[in-house]
Amino acid sequence: MKNLLDKLGNWNPQLLRELKGRLKGRNIFIAALASICGQLLVLYSFLRQIPIHPYNIMGDYCRLRDSYLPYQQQQYQLQNQVSNLRHSSGYSPPNTQFYMQFAEGTSKAEKIKLLDQKISQLGKLLNQNCPADGINLQLWWENHWPQIFVALSVCGFVVLLTVGTYMLISDLANEERRGTLNFIRLSPQSGNKIFLGKILGVPLLLYVAALVALPFHLYAGFSAGIPNHEILSYYLVVVGSCAFFYSGALLFGSMTSWLAGFQPWLGSGMIFLFLMMVNYKQILKSPFDFLNLFSPSVLLPYLINWTGKEYYDLPFRHGMINSWEWFYLPLGAAGFGVVLFVLCHYGLWTYWISQALNRRFDSDEATMLSKRQSYLITACFAVELLGFAVQSPNPSYSSQYLINLQSGLMLTFFLLLILMAALSPNRQVLLEWARYKHLAKRKESGVRVSVWQDLVWGEKSPTVVAMVVNCVIATAPMMAWILLWSAPFEAKETAFAGLMLLMSLVLICARLVQLTLLMKTPKRAFWAAGSVGSLLCVPPFALGILSIYAGTNNGGFWLLTMWPWEALKYVDLNQVFGLLGFEFVVFGVLSWQLHKQLRMFGESASKAALAAKRS
Numbered sequence: 001m002k003n004l005l006d007k008l009g010n011w012n013p014q015l016l017r018e019l020k021g022r023l024k025g026r027n028i029f030i031a032a033l034a035s036i037c038g039q040l041l042v043l044y045s046f047l048r049q050i051p052i053h054p055y056n057i058m059g060d061y062c063r064l065r066d067s068y069l070p071y072q073q074q075q076y077q078l079q080n081q082v083s084n085l086r087h088s089s090g091y092s093p094p095n096t097q098f099y100m101q102f103a104e105g106t107s108k109a110e111k112i113k114l115l116d117q118k119i120s121q122l123g124k125l126l127n128q129n130c131p132a133d134g135i136n137l138q139l140w141w142e143n144h145w146p147q148i149f150v151a152l153s154v155c156g157f158v159v160l161l162t163v164g165t166y167m168l169i170s171d172l173a174n175e176e177r178r179g180t181l182n183f184i185r186l187s188p189q190s191g192n193k194i195f196l197g198k199i200l201g202v203p204l205l206l207y208v209a210a211l212v213a214l215p216f217h218l219y220a221g222f223s224a225g226i227p228n229h230e231i232l233s234y235y236l237v238v239v240g241s242c243a244f245f246y247s248g249a250l251l252f253g254s255m256t257s258w259l260a261g262f263q264p265w266l267g268s269g270m271i272f273l274f275l276m277m278v279n280y281k282q283i284l285k286s287p288f289d290f291l292n293l294f295s296p297s298v299l300l301p302y303l304i305n306w307t308g309k310e311y312y313d314l315p316f317r318h319g320m321i322n323s324w325e326w327f328y329l330p331l332g333a334a335g336f337g338v339v340l341f342v343l344c345h346y347g348l349w350t351y352w353i354s355q356a357l358n359r360r361f362d363s364d365e366a367t368m369l370s371k372r373q374s375y376l377i378t379a380c381f382a383v384e385l386l387g388f389a390v391q392s393p394n395p396s397y398s399s400q401y402l403i404n405l406q407s408g409l410m411l412t413f414f415l416l417l418i419l420m421a422a423l424s425p426n427r428q429v430l431l432e433w434a435r436y437k438h439l440a441k442r443k444e445s446g447v448r449v450s451v452w453q454d455l456v457w458g459e460k461s462p463t464v465v466a467m468v469v470n471c472v473i474a475t476a477p478m479m480a481w482i483l484l485w486s487a488p489f490e491a492k493e494t495a496f497a498g499l500m501l502l503m504s505l506v507l508i509c510a511r512l513v514q515l516t517l518l519m520k521t522p523k524r525a526f527w528a529a530g531s532v533g534s535l536l537c538v539p540p541f542a543l544g545i546l547s548i549y550a551g552t553n554n555g556g557f558w559l560l561t562m563w564p565w566e567a568l569k570y571v572d573l574n575q576v577f578g579l580l581g582f583e584f585v586v587f588g589v590l591s592w593q594l595h596k597q598l599r600m601f602g603e604s605a606s607k608a609a610l611a612a613k614r615s
Helices: 002-011 013-022 025-047 065-088 096-102 107-126 137-178 180-186 191-201 204-224 228-255 257-280 287-294 296-305 335-362 371-389 401-423 427-437 451-457 464-483 489-516 524-545 555-560 573-614
Strands: 441-444 447-450
Touching: 002 013, 013 191, 013 204, 025 137, 025 204, 065 107, 137 180, 137 191, 137 204, 137 228, 137 257, 137 296, 191 228, 191 335, 204 228, 228 257, 228 296, 228 335, 257 287, 287 335, 287 371, 287 401, 296 335, 335 371, 371 401, 371 451, 371 464, 401 464, 401 489, 401 524, 427 573, 447 451, 451 464, 464 489, 489 524, 489 573, 524 555, 555 573
Parallel strands: none
Antiparallel strands: 441 447
């Protein structure tokens, strides 16, 4: 054991540090006990449903049921005859007793009386108990092992992801509070190794609990008839999801230290809500299907299909997953395709999160992403999203590609808001840039860089030009796709108008954020988030309160919100261009104000430096 720890320490000192703090007998015993209790709880919830004597002879698991089915059919036929006789008299009393009082002495009443006697005799026959040795327990277990496997799988990945993120965020917050995170930064280890040590070491007890649950999970899978390689592929997807969400948790923890003790609850709570939302989300053949890739439950229907049973009654079935497509490729046709795509998806986005983590680890002052990285992220996102947008729309959801475009633009809008926060330098960095970096030309590593190049690629320059580039990258594939639509010109016109309105709103938000971050108040990030949130939420809320809807008087104000699509049906192109012109003026005023402030800061700093030099 000591040699193994030494080898781990040589490979990753941070992992050894985490293990030493948690690898204690008492902790391992508690984790194993909690895991066993959880498994017993799941098993008990199913054992409560096991058929025991007395058990009705018509129950699904009575071996005599088939021989009694003809009697049940006969009972249904007699009940139908009684019902027809009662209704043929033109009177529909609530039950047979009332009818007999109504039709007493008639031939129909006598006939109904005889039929009721036969029905009663058949009812007694069908209400018998199944003999104790006639209960088919083997069939019950065959039907329930898939359900037990699914229940263990769902509980397992939900606990791993939510509790694991809580532990990681809480650990990072404790390191930050104790000041030990700065010591870690001074170590010669790379950021990747330190974060890998955290991910492997901090949720150690959770991994112990998962290992203890593994034999029962495997046994349930084998008993259900699921092949080994399919179960293994599920484990690979769960590992991929842990890598993605745990990396995201570390990034969240490094960015929200100002939330203090609320951090872990907020982070793990958001993960839990997100998983629940995604797990219950159906495949809609729209860009929103992109979200389903984040849940390991997307693989469960394929595993259950190997048992020869339908997945309809089990949780998180994701709807028409078998007809899932990406760029018309039959993504959902086989479980192998889904596993491969989901693993690539997790790998791609985990890589970008690790890049952001490394930047935050190297410097607290650095932005989460460089501008070059943001362009690549936007390009990856646009391509992945377009793959889901171009698939044939689901007739029960929408018959128009316009709905898919709206869904794609909504997700793109949120990505651009995240990039806005990830690229925005803080006030001090902007002041330094305004003082030294906004000169017409400068030399950097022997290469002359213009202001425009600096605005596009520079690390410390304002984000406005970078957001324009990101908007172009995000919308260019969609524009090309719109042109290829086999739709009337009016639909394409509406699509382009909505796209331009949303992107202009993003650029106004970017200017607003940059201006807010130049304020002197210490809560600049809070004010920036509040101002953008108000700009996006208050107008539609106010319009709703005032009962102003698209198509009514003043309904054109909806064009200024994140949901302009309904209002676009009631306005012509000239009005849209007029509104775009108004937004362009707002954008210009905010740009002029930002330029003025940056120039003022640069001049003030230069004057102060010159005054200090003269004195």
